[in-house]
Amino acid sequence: MLIIEQAAYDAIVAHARKDHPDEACGVVVGPEGSDRPVRVVPMLNAAMSPTYYKFDDDDWKKLYDEMWDNDEEAVVIYHSHTATEAYPSRTDISEAREPNAHYVLVSTREGAESLTYDGPVEFRSFRIVDGTVTEEEVQVVTAYSETGEN
Template identity: 35%
Template sequence: MNQIGKHAILCYPEEACGLLVGSGATNTVLEFHPTENTAKSARVYTINAREHLIIEREAENAGLEVIGVIHSHTHTEAYPSSTDVAQAPDPTWQYMIVTLKRGVPEPRNFRIINEVITETLIQVS
């Protein structure tokens, strides 16, 4: 988690983003890959498509998978916004949101399936 929090702070005032790699079967994150927010925004994020493809290929070559995404909320709570819900690309993914609202990284994790938000726990190794 330390690496994720540092990335969120480093990207401030823009939203940070990145991909979580590991085992979807066990909800275990083995690697965090920070990515560029091509939206360059404090309100939305877009993961660099080239980075996403490279990370996905590297994960597959290592017998792992992309199991989720992280992004930061710079001024709001760590809860999926309507934009986050609308843009949730994969119902099997974990969606970690890190708020910086109080000046320190505070993460929460969710699944978004058919626009239904459920808070979940994941193991970060």
């Protein structure tokens, strides 16, 4: 199960809407081993495409160096689909290289034409390991509790 704070959820959805009609992409970083997504890092879609995303190589390396220095890891890797459901494509599956990450997809196929659109969005999370896709429940919380329980 992915447990994510409302602020991070909102930031991912806002990024997906802002970059539409191109796919948006980014990472939510958290303390290493915590499985707790804390810091949303919107990334540039170097492909600038409505059907494909690619992290900019220099930005990706810079982020990984920063995470290494801070004992952090990519807890969530997210991107949007602009005309299809929020489900990993064959390309998404073949390029998934972080077996511990939650892969979040947000579909902007409905309502993305307006930044003020506040209707429902399709926000789904998956684990992708060795080409196998497993959908998982998403629980949005106001804030993480201090005890580590949510």
